[in-house]
Amino acid sequence: MDQNKMKSKKILGKQSILFDNPPIILSAAAIAGKKEGEGPLGSFFDQIEEDPMFGGKTWEEAESLMMGRAAELAIKKANLKKEDIRFLIGGDLLGQLIATSFGIMELEIPMFGVYGACSTMGESMALGAILVDGGYAEKTLALTSSHFAGAEKQFRFPLGYGNQRPLAASWTVTGSGAVVIGANKNQLDKGKEEDKAIYVKGITVGKIVDYGIKDSMNMGACMAPAAYSTISQNLKDLGVDANYYDKIITGDLGYVGKEILIDLLKQDGYDINSNHMDCGIAIYDSETQDTHAGGSGCGCSAITLTGFILDKMRRKEWKRVLFVPTGALLSTVSYNEGNTVPGIAHGVMLEVN
Amino acid sequence: MDQNKMKSKKILGKQSILFDNPPIILSAAAIAGKKEGEGPLGSFFDQIEEDPMFGGKTWEEAESLMMGRAAELAIKKANLKKEDIRFLIGGDLLGQLIATSFGIMELEIPMFGVYGACSTMGESMALGAILVDGGYAEKTLALTSSHFAGAEKQFRFPLGYGNQRPLAASWTVTGSGAVVIGANKNQLDKGKEEDKAIYVKGITVGKIVDYGIKDSMNMGACMAPAAYSTISQNLKDLGVDANYYDKIITGDLGYVGKEILIDLLKQDGYDINSNHMDCGIAIYDSETQDTHAGGSGCGCSAITLTGFILDKMRRKEWKRVLFVPTGALLSTVSYNEGNTVPGIAHGVMLEVN
Numbered sequence: 001m002d003q004n005k006m007k008s009k010k011i012l013g014k015q016s017i018l019f020d021n022p023p024i025i026l027s028a029a030a031i032a033g034k035k036e037g038e039g040p041l042g043s044f045f046d047q048i049e050e051d052p053m054f055g056g057k058t059w060e061e062a063e064s065l066m067m068g069r070a071a072e073l074a075i076k077k078a079n080l081k082k083e084d085i086r087f088l089i090g091g092d093l094l095g096q097l098i099a100t101s102f103g104i105m106e107l108e109i110p111m112f113g114v115y116g117a118c119s120t121m122g123e124s125m126a127l128g129a130i131l132v133d134g135g136y137a138e139k140t141l142a143l144t145s146s147h148f149a150g151a152e153k154q155f156r157f158p159l160g161y162g163n164q165r166p167l168a169a170s171w172t173v174t175g176s177g178a179v180v181i182g183a184n185k186n187q188l189d190k191g192k193e194e195d196k197a198i199y200v201k202g203i204t205v206g207k208i209v210d211y212g213i214k215d216s217m218n219m220g221a222c223m224a225p226a227a228y229s230t231i232s233q234n235l236k237d238l239g240v241d242a243n244y245y246d247k248i249i250t251g252d253l254g255y256v257g258k259e260i261l262i263d264l265l266k267q268d269g270y271d272i273n274s275n276h277m278d279c280g281i282a283i284y285d286s287e288t289q290d291t292h293a294g295g296s297g298c299g300c301s302a303i304t305l306t307g308f309i310l311d312k313m314r315r316k317e318w319k320r321v322l323f324v325p326t327g328a329l330l331s332t333v334s335y336n337e338g339n340t341v342p343g344i345a346h347g348v349m350l351e352v353n
Numbered sequence: 354m355d356q357n358k359m360k361s362k363k364i365l366g367k368q369s370i371l372f373d374n375p376p377i378i379l380s381a382a383a384i385a386g387k388k389e390g391e392g393p394l395g396s397f398f399d400q401i402e403e404d405p406m407f408g409g410k411t412w413e414e415a416e417s418l419m420m421g422r423a424a425e426l427a428i429k430k431a432n433l434k435k436e437d438i439r440f441l442i443g444g445d446l447l448g449q450l451i452a453t454s455f456g457i458m459e460l461e462i463p464m465f466g467v468y469g470a471c472s473t474m475g476e477s478m479a480l481g482a483i484l485v486d487g488g489y490a491e492k493t494l495a496l497t498s499s500h501f502a503g504a505e506k507q508f509r510f511p512l513g514y515g516n517q518r519p520l521a522a523s524w525t526v527t528g529s530g531a532v533v534i535g536a537n538k539n540q541l542d543k544g545k546e547e548d549k550a551i552y553v554k555g556i557t558v559g560k561i562v563d564y565g566i567k568d569s570m571n572m573g574a575c576m577a578p579a580a581y582s583t584i585s586q587n588l589k590d591l592g593v594d595a596n597y598y599d600k601i602i603t604g605d606l607g608y609v610g611k612e613i614l615i616d617l618l619k620q621d622g623y624d625i626n627s628n629h630m631d632c633g634i635a636i637y638d639s640e641t642q643d644t645h646a647g648g649s650g651c652g653c654s655a656i657t658l659t660g661f662i663l664d665k666m667r668r669k670e671w672k673r674v675l676f677v678p679t680g681a682l683l684s685t686v687s688y689n690e691g692n693t694v695p696g697i698a699h700g701v702m703l704e705v706n
Contacts, residue, residue, distance in 0.1 A: 010488050011439070015463045017489050058690050086364070087558055095448030096684035097468050098692075101561060105695055110368045110558035112476060113468040113697075115450050123465060127480065134487035135363050136370050154686075205440055205463035208454060331449035333507075337411050339451075342458055344466075 013237025015204050022199040023132040026182040027078035030307035031070045033174025039284045044307035046073055060098055063147035067103035070176035071143055078180040082107045086137035089124040091115045092145050092298055094154055099145055117327030118252050120144040121177060121302040122346030128181045129200040138183050145176035146297030155332060168218035170254050170280060170296035177302025196314045204234040204347035216335045220257025220293055223326040226343030227253060228264035230324055234347045235270055242270045246318040249309060251301035251325035252280035254294030279304035301325040313352050321350045366590025368557050375552040376485040379535040380431035383660035384423045386527025392637045397660035399426055405502060413451055416500035420456035423529035424496055431533040435460045439490035442477040444468045445498050445651055447507055452498055470680030471605050473497040474530060474655040475699030481534045482553040491536050498529035499650030508685060521571035523607050523633060523649035530655025549667045557587040557700035569688045573610025573646055576679040579696030580606060581617035583677055587700045588623055595623045599671040602662060604654035604678035605633035607647030632657035654678040666705050674703045
């Protein structure tokens with residue numbers, strides 16, 4: 001790593017940051033919908049809600065209630081009160097982030113609203129870790145959510161319309177993931193062993209990548225170039241090979257995007273065939289759950305992280321993970337006006353000792 | 354200021370941050386529409402575009418082109434190239450931030466997408482300053498935009514419908530403002546005198562405030578409680594009176610919101626009657642421009658800052674300013690479902706020596 005060339009040792013290569021005082025994930029919460037609970041990762045989620053409305057009256061309210069639950073559970077699991085969280089960083093897929101605004105309002109935590117489409121968990125964790133590492137906060141809360149029905153209503157067709165879905169289409173995950181990020185191990189719940197602390201070692205901030213694809217029903221293909229860009233840059237910035245990580249985990253490329261990603265990285269000499277995982281592929285059983293290309297949505301990578309990935313790391317089955325949520329930057333207006341669907345992906349480097 | 358009680362001297366009171374190495378605004382750009390150019394601040398803007406389409410084919414493309422222009426001009430005015438900017442922080446009012454995504458994509462700068470409704474300039478500057486102060490970047494670009502026609506289409510009625518506007522309604526500013534934030538005075542353009550450097554001394558991160566108002570045509574009333582919350586907390590966190598600042602400048606409360614804000618602050622013993630300014634009131638001549646409650650939109654506070662306010666500070670007419678863009682957190686879905694319109698406001702403390 002040639003970080004010594006840079007003025008600050010935090011600044012690494014072109015797009016990466018290595019933290020001086022790597023923050024710790026103090027707690028994590030994963031709230032999932034029924035379908036996600038029935039999938040291969042079902043047993044890893046904290047709560048599986050059978051009611052798609054989460055007790056609310058609209059799909060949007062359902063998502064807000066789900067996100068509020070994830071936030072409160074993460075705070076509770078860290079043995080904290082909402083007053084202990086200095087800043088909240090969060091966002092969602094709905095126009096003007098209404099799931100987030102109405103979901104976390106009652107917590108009364110000063111907040112940064114963020115939008116990175118389905119890469120939002122990466123963006124919120126990146127900023128949450130920066131705020132802690134830099135001494136701007138002792139504890140932050142990073143979170144996001146998505147809801148199948150709210151996303152279909154927002155981006156595609158009303159559920160009652162019963163439209164056919166092309167095989168390249170993904171299924172929006174109903175789920176909300178939240179993590180509390182803190183400054184040091186002393187903040188860890190006493191019940192947890194210190195040597196199981198999961199550190200946020202660094203981040204690679206994504207840039208928008210547009211290969212000119214216009215098919216909003218094939219978001220894996222739209223996002224794969226962004227995932228490629230961020231992963232390749234992370235490896236270059238660190239001066240390491242792909243096997244530096246036990247797992248390189250993308251957000252929601254699905255079956256179509258995964259192949260494109262692996263091919264693109266091969267052009268740069270990186271082979272991630274053996275250590276790549278995609279949350280969109282992992283979260284559903286495509287054979288039995290009729291989810292076509294895989295799962296998607298901010299919640300897809302968020303609950304796969306907070307439920308499954310962090311558990312693997314706590315057990316030290318994976319000690320070094322590059323978590324790369326991927327987002328497709330479209331709106332109904334942009335694609336109906338004939339625009340392309342650019343992508344963005346943010347990398348978060350997670351490590352256990 | 355009782356900051357010594359806190360573990361880090363950066364952490365101040367409940368919601369504020371004071372920077373160890375206050376970043377500098379290296380340059381600023383203000384691109385305005387025709388109506389804004391005809392208003393009282395017209396002579397302060399860098400460019401006034403007569404074509405509401407900005408050479409584009411849709412309102413959304415127009416906004417993207419405007420934002421791209423603001424970004425490029427700010428970079429150019431700082432005598433920099435786009436490669437010199439490590440991170441871009443930006444957002445806009447359109448669903449899924451499409452004005453920003455398509456506006457700044459070609460710059461290929463790693464980006465954090467943010468959403469704080471019309472408070473976005475405060476949020477993006479806050480994060481841009483944190484990234485510089487903390488040593489995560491030498492230079493960042495913070496920007497936002499709004500476009501009258503795009504916002505009307507998004508939030509209200511198609512322009513061709515010719516609806517009547519209630520007197521409490523505001524007029525969305527067509528404008529984009531961008532600032533380059535840097536680490537030290539040596540980065541300032543040689544042509545500028547060093548003692549005119551404008552510092553970002555600190556920030557106060559807003560929380561969502563909801564007084565239960567449901568009238569999306571009276572956003573001043575919706576946002577005033579959030580502005581009150583942030584300003585009052587800033588003064589408490591710093592342990593100063595309102596006259597500590599030469600100006601306390603809100604984003605787009607307009608005539609209705611301004612009165613509410615002043616009344617609310619009086620309850621806490623703060624009198625800002627003599628040093629308060631609202632960008633929404635300043636930007637249009639309400640007598641002749643038929644803009645009712647005043648200007649609004651992310652671009653309102655952004656171009657008032659980058660055109661007018663920073664000019665006043667460079668001339669040292671104002672040496673200490675609390676800049677508080679204000680946002681109304683609504684979408685067409687949320688208010689059509691009968692939800693309230695909560696607000697958020699972020700405070701940015703600007704100073705010249």
